[in-house]
Amino acid sequence: MKFEKRRASTKQEIPTASMPDIVFMLLLFFMVTTTLREVDVLVDFKLPEAKAIEKIENKRLVSYIWVGKDERIQINDSIVKLNEIQNIMYNKREVLPNIIVSLRIDKALNMGLLTDIQQELRKAYCLRINYSSNIKI
Amino acid sequence: MIKKKKIPQAEIPTSSMADIAFLLLLFFLVATVIDVDTGIGMTLPEYVPPAEQELVEISRDRMAAVLINENGDVLLDGNPISVGLIKNTLKPRITSKISLPNNKKLIVSLKTDRKTNYNIYIQALDQIKLAFFEVRDEYSNATHGKKFNDLTPEQQDESKEKVPIIISIAEPELVKK
Numbered sequence: 543m544k545f546e547k548r549r550a551s552t553k554q555e556i557p558t559a560s561m562p563d564i565v566f567m568l569l570l571f572f573m574v575t576t577t578l579r580e581v582d583v584l585v586d587f588k589l590p591e592a593k594a595i596e597k598i599e600n601k602r603l604v605s606y607i608w609v610g611k612d613e614r615i616q617i618n619d620s621i622v623k624l625n626e627i628q629n630i631m632y633n634k635r636e637v638l639p640n641i642i643v644s645l646r647i648d649k650a651l652n653m654g655l656l657t658d659i660q661q662e663l664r665k666a667y668c669l670r671i672n673y674s675s676n677i678k679i
Numbered sequence: 680m681i682k683k684k685k686i687p688q689a690e691i692p693t694s695s696m697a698d699i700a701f702l703l704l705l706f707f708l709v710a711t712v713i714d715v716d717t718g719i720g721m722t723l724p725e726y727v728p729p730a731e732q733e734l735v736e737i738s739r740d741r742m743a744a745v746l747i748n749e750n751g752d753v754l755l756d757g758n759p760i761s762v763g764l765i766k767n768t769l770k771p772r773i774t775s776k777i778s779l780p781n782n783k784k785l786i787v788s789l790k791t792d793r794k795t796n797y798n799i800y801i802q803a804l805d806q807i808k809l810a811f812f813e814v815r816d817e818y819s820n821a822t823h824g825k826k827f828n829d830l831t832p833e834q835q836d837e838s839k840e841k842v843p844i845i846i847s848i849a850e851p852e853l854v855k856k
Contacts, residue, residue: 562693565700572707590801594808598716644716653800654793657851664726674718675801 581619585610587648591678598642598672605634605668609647613655624658631666646674719804721846732850743769743787745803749794753803762799765806766813773814777841784842790849804846811844818842 587610598604607627608616615622617630635641643663647656663671745765746754753760755768769787776785787807791800812827819827819838827838 558697562696562700565697565704569700569704569707572704572711576707576711590798592719592801592805594719594805594812595717596720598718598720601716604716642720644718647797649796649798649801651797652793653791653795653797656797656800657791657793660723660848661726661851664723667725669723669725670720671723672716672718672720673801673804674716675805677717678805 581606583608583616584621585612585614585616585648587611587646588650589646590649590673590675592673592675593678595675595677596672598644600642603638603640603642604644604672605631605638605641606644606646607659609645609651609655609659611648611650613651615659624655624662627659627662628666631663631668635666635668640670641668642670642672643668644672644674719801719808721804721848723848737786741783741786743772743785745787745789745807747789747791747795747799747803749792751796751799753799762802762806765803766810769807769810770814773810773842774817777814777818781840781843784845786845786847788847788849807846808844811842815839815842 585608587608606617610616615624615627617627622630631641631643645656645659660671663669742756744754744756748754751762753762753765755765760768769785773785776783789800789803789807815827815838818841819825819830819834822838823830823834827835830838
């Protein structure tokens with residue numbers, strides 16, 4: 543008696559023809575969602591935590607002010623002095639009338655500096671602010 | 680008869696396409712920063728020079744004054760209170776003013792010392808905001824049966840009208856030297 547070897551008639555291959563399409567889809571997703579970081583943060587800060595936080599709807603309106611542990615203030619790409627804030631922010635507001643200023647301030651700082659910054663912002667008519675903070679769980 | 684020349688089929692080799700796409704994908708995966716900007720939104724009052732400032736009388740029962748000193752001790756309307764209790768103390772006061780006209784809603788005033796820690800200020804502000812948010816949620820739950828975030832924009836506006844968030848950051852006083 544002769545035994546015939548049983549062989550599966552199907553091919554054992556994964557079709558890879560559609561792989562580029564799948565990869566391109568993923569690629570497209572990441573390309574769309576990516577926002578490349580525009581500025582280097584020069585100051586060292588840790589954000590406070592809060593519960594009642596909101597997302598900023600429109601990222602294009604946001605302008606950041608960083609304040610580090612050492613009380614250095616950074617706007618855009620440079621460290622600025624307190625009395626320069628008014629001019630810088632006023633110019634920014636002329637370009638973007640409904641600008642939102644996101645204050646990224648180290649949680650160990652005192653209110654005195656924040657009060658001074660806020661007074662400068664008020665003089666520059668940048669009245670919409672956002673105290674940047676992380677979600678407390 | 681002239682034999683037609685066979686045109687050879689032109690083909691682009693596509694086997695390496697996946698590799699190229701993977702490389703690109705890898706780059707974007709690494710470069711992506713998905714950071715959402717979150718924080719406590721506020722609107723500052725317009726700047727008025729000290730000489731032109733006017734004092735407006737506000738009845739005691741419309742105001743809730745939160746004072747924080749440099750040690751992080753909190754006073755709410757003159758009574759010492761811990762930061763975590765601000766929310767529950769304010770909520771009934773906000774709720775009781777829902778049906779009142781707009782010029783009688785609760786104003787929460789927040790005042791700090793120059794040496795107060797920023798973190799405590801944020802905690803207090805957080806508590807105040809939470810109190811307003813929760814009252815809004817309760818109001819919309821009672822009237823529409825939904826939470827504030829699930830309402831239609833018109834209903835949201837109506838709830839905002841009923842429970843406006845009025846937080847006043849006190850005008851800084853001149854520093855005594």
